[in-house]
Amino acid sequence: xxxxxxxxxxxxxxxxxxxxxxxxxxxxxxxxxxxxxxxxxxxxxxxxxxxxxxxxxxxxxxxxxxxxxxxxxxxxxxxxxxxxxxxxxxxxxxxxxxxxxxxxxxxxxxxxxxxxxxxxxxxxxxxxxxxxxxxxxxxxxxxxxxxxxxxxxxxxxxxxxxxxxxxxxxxxxxxxxxxxxxxxxxxxxxxxxxxxxxxxxxxxxxxxxxxxxxxxxxxxxxxxxxxxxxxxxxxxxxxxxxxxxxxxx
Amino acid sequence: xxxxxxxxxxxxxxxxxxxxxxxxxxxxxxxxxxxxxxxxxxxxxxxxxxxxxx
Numbered sequence: 001x002x003x004x005x006x007x008x009x010x011x012x013x014x015x016x017x018x019x020x021x022x023x024x025x026x027x028x029x030x031x032x033x034x035x036x037x038x039x040x041x042x043x044x045x046x047x048x049x050x051x052x053x054x055x056x057x058x059x060x061x062x063x064x065x066x067x068x069x070x071x072x073x074x075x076x077x078x079x080x081x082x083x084x085x086x087x088x089x090x091x092x093x094x095x096x097x098x099x100x101x102x103x104x105x106x107x108x109x110x111x112x113x114x115x116x117x118x119x120x121x122x123x124x125x126x127x128x129x130x131x132x133x134x135x136x137x138x139x140x141x142x143x144x145x146x147x148x149x150x151x152x153x154x155x156x157x158x159x160x161x162x163x164x165x166x167x168x169x170x171x172x173x174x175x176x177x178x179x180x181x182x183x184x185x186x187x188x189x190x191x192x193x194x195x196x197x198x199x200x201x202x203x204x205x206x207x208x209x210x211x212x213x214x215x216x217x218x219x220x221x222x223x224x225x226x227x228x229x230x231x232x233x234x235x236x237x238x239x240x241x242x243x244x245x246x247x248x249x
Numbered sequence: 250x251x252x253x254x255x256x257x258x259x260x261x262x263x264x265x266x267x268x269x270x271x272x273x274x275x276x277x278x279x280x281x282x283x284x285x286x287x288x289x290x291x292x293x294x295x296x297x298x299x300x301x302x303x
């Protein structure tokens with residue numbers, strides 16, 4: 001009985017078929033991303049007309065908005081993974097949330113950088129404590145805190161639980177970021193697509209934006225599958241090392 | 250060239266340098282973990298080495 005209790009946990013090695021499937025999915029997403037991204041970049045630089053007011057600088061819109069959209073999506077996936085982990089207590093949900101949070105943090109950084117460059121060109125300032133910008137910066141700090149919590153908490157199970165709670169609570173800021181331009185007076189333009197009156201863009205600009213949204217969503221899917229595969233492989237190696245260590249005792 | 254292209258070019262480059270850097274980081278991490286798992290192709294060639302004097 002004592003021997004049974006001391007037995008190491010089973011190694012979580014997925015069947016080879018599953019590993020192959022996720023690798024194939026990653027390759028397919030990589031290919032689809034590359035093709036769609038080339039079209040999106042071509043459309044944003046060559047097809048879409050310059051804006052009447054902002055001129056060529058408005059083209060930042062074609063990657064700034066898709067980056068913001070996929071950052072929202074990434075944090076929604078963190079929410080789903082966090083709820084899944086607290087409910088089912090399965091590490092797969094936790095790995096999904098952790099992977100998506102890391103990608104979301106990178107994407108939000110790019111939203112802030114591209115927005116700052118755009119702001120300098122159009123508003124004449126790199127930064128303004130405007131509701132949309134401030135709420136986005138708060139979002140960035142929330143998920144920076146999430147990453148630090150995971151990195152610095154020494155008890156892994158406690159880190160997963162706390163991160164899941166933060167992943168759920170932190171998502172509250174996403175609708176605040178989106179609605180900030182509606183709720184408060186803001187320098188930042190109001191939504192031009194998800195608008196009560198319908199899309200406020202000419203057809204060529206709307207088509208370019210929609211292709212960009214598709215391309216960056218595929219890129220997010222590609223990065224997510226890749227990052228989850230890495231996390232899964234790392235968990236298997238840690239399990240194997242633990243098993244070896246227990247076997248040597 | 251209209252000056253509006255400069256911020257577009259700078260922003261686009263920064264976005265893709267960052268994304269490229271992140272993908273390079275993921276590739277390095279993947280390779281490291283595959284080696285730890287014993288899945289990566291061996292660093293040493295499979296061909297039998299030629300013994301001196303053989």
